[in-house]
Amino acid sequence: MSAVPFVDLHVRSYCANRQSDRHEFAQLVLPVSGELLLEIEGKQKQLDPLHGALVRPGAWHSQCSSTANRSIILDIDVATITQGSWERLLDKPFTGISPAARKLVEYMGIITDQQDIRPAVVNGWVPLLLDTLTSSVAQPTSRLAALLARIEGEPGLPWTTESMARSAGLSISRLHALFRSELDTSPHAWLLAQRINRACEWLAHTDRSIADIALGAGFSDQSTLTRAMRNAMDTTPAAYRRQSRENRPKRQ
Numbered sequence: 001m002s003a004v005p006f007v008d009l010h011v012r013s014y015c016a017n018r019q020s021d022r023h024e025f026a027q028l029v030l031p032v033s034g035e036l037l038l039e040i041e042g043k044q045k046q047l048d049p050l051h052g053a054l055v056r057p058g059a060w061h062s063q064c065s066s067t068a069n070r071s072i073i074l075d076i077d078v079a080t081i082t083q084g085s086w087e088r089l090l091d092k093p094f095t096g097i098s099p100a101a102r103k104l105v106e107y108m109g110i111i112t113d114q115q116d117i118r119p120a121v122v123n124g125w126v127p128l129l130l131d132t133l134t135s136s137v138a139q140p141t142s143r144l145a146a147l148l149a150r151i152e153g154e155p156g157l158p159w160t161t162e163s164m165a166r167s168a169g170l171s172i173s174r175l176h177a178l179f180r181s182e183l184d185t186s187p188h189a190w191l192l193a194q195r196i197n198r199a200c201e202w203l204a205h206t207d208r209s210i211a212d213i214a215l216g217a218g219f220s221d222q223s224t225l226t227r228a229m230r231n232a233m234d235t236t237p238a239a240y241r242r243q244s245r246e247n248r249p250k251r252q
Contacts, residue, residue: 006077009122011070011112018064026081026090027055027073028129030097032109033152033197034069038062040093047071048149049105050182052097052133054081054089068153070201072108076126086130099184101132110197110233113204114243143168144178155194156218161187191218196232199225203237204244210237 006025014036029038030052038047040061047053055061057078081090089095097105108125111117147168151159164187165175179187199217202208208216214225214237226236233240 007122007126008075010073012073013070014063014065016064016066018062020062022060024057026057026076029053030072030105032070034067035149036063036065036069045094048145050097050145053094056090085134152194155198156216203241
């Protein structure tokens with residue numbers, strides 16, 4: 001695999017104000033949480049963690065959202081995106097995000113929150129991500145999409161397996177089956193990951209107390225959040241916040 005000529009990574013959130021833009025590079029829009037409405041040259045679609053988009057070089061596009069959202073944005077050189085089978089991604093602007101691609105996007109989101117990512121690392125991610133997206137089989141609209149976006153917007157609500165199934169209009173057994181087939185995880189494990197992600201966002205970007213963050217993210221108390229982060233990330237809320245603040249001056 002040849003070296004990636006140019007790639008740049010951003011983490012962005014969009015508001016209700018819509019602004020149009022165009023650029024000479026391709027741009028991957030990969031939601032990590034929430035929903036956003038993306039329009040590309042007159043065609044628009046609601047994006048969420050199961051649905052992303054690739055904006056062609058030179059294409060007019062705009063985006064907006066009325067809910068909390070967060071996306072990985074990758075600016076990619078034309079020479080890169082037109083290599084081999086990757087060029088097929090340009091045929092259709094909107095693409096499903098398979099479970100394998102989703103896991104990579106989630107990992108990228110966590111790492112970019114923790115530290116300033118070196119260009120060489122991003123260049124290493126791009127071929128794997130493009131290969132994963134290219135090999136993904138087109139999927140019908142997921143019955144989980146609206147539920148996932150709702151929970152990712154407010155993970156601190158008192159969600160249970162029962163309330164998740166009711167919100168999606170599914171039986172509990174069907175909910176478990178869809179989570180396993182589409183996300184390769186269980187509803188409980190996925191919900192825990194979203195709550196940890198939200199806690200990490202607040203730890204990195206706010207001065208809220210750890211106890212308040214724990215409650216707001218859906219944990220019963222600070223010690224429960226600490227155990228969850230230690231098990232999932234081998235760190236504690238205090239250590240995560242300290243590391244994030246040490247890296248903050250490096251970020252633009």
